Amino acid sequence: MSDTPQVTGGPVVTPVRVVIALCLLAPFVAMLWVGSYAKVDPRFIGIPFFYWYQMLWVLISTALTMVAYQLWQRDQRARGARGEAQDGGAEK
Template sequence: MSSRGRWVLVGALLAPAVVLPLWVSLFDREDPTLAGLPFFYWFQLLLIFVAVGLTVPAYLLSQRAERDDRVRHGLPPRPGEED
């Protein structure tokens, strides 16, 4: 996969973590409850785990894409390293 494709995938992975919490009408209700918590509370807590689950692979992909971009431009794979 090209580094451009990796960056697109990083954006696609991060988009739900940004859009879902901002889409208030999606979780603006009380039912169903879970262990006595209204839906809007436990759904937001669930979104934390979803965001972490999407952010970790996005971070790893971004590291790989950045390394490939640096090499393609004739730079060392990591900043501060000599050739």
């Protein structure tokens, strides 16, 4: 027997989790980079760029959060299924 303890169930970085992080981080980066949208033109139906750009990000943020949530749910289901398969289907 080995004296080294096995660590299971810890945080794991997967490509899906990286995508989730990017989905949640993108709106913050876009809004904190004020120099990219601190201007009046181009106007959209008379609204200065500064305002409609921020309102557009409200919609984009909602969509990205929904995508992140769906990916997280799928990742958790897959992780649970793998855990059951490794346990041999035994109940905990």
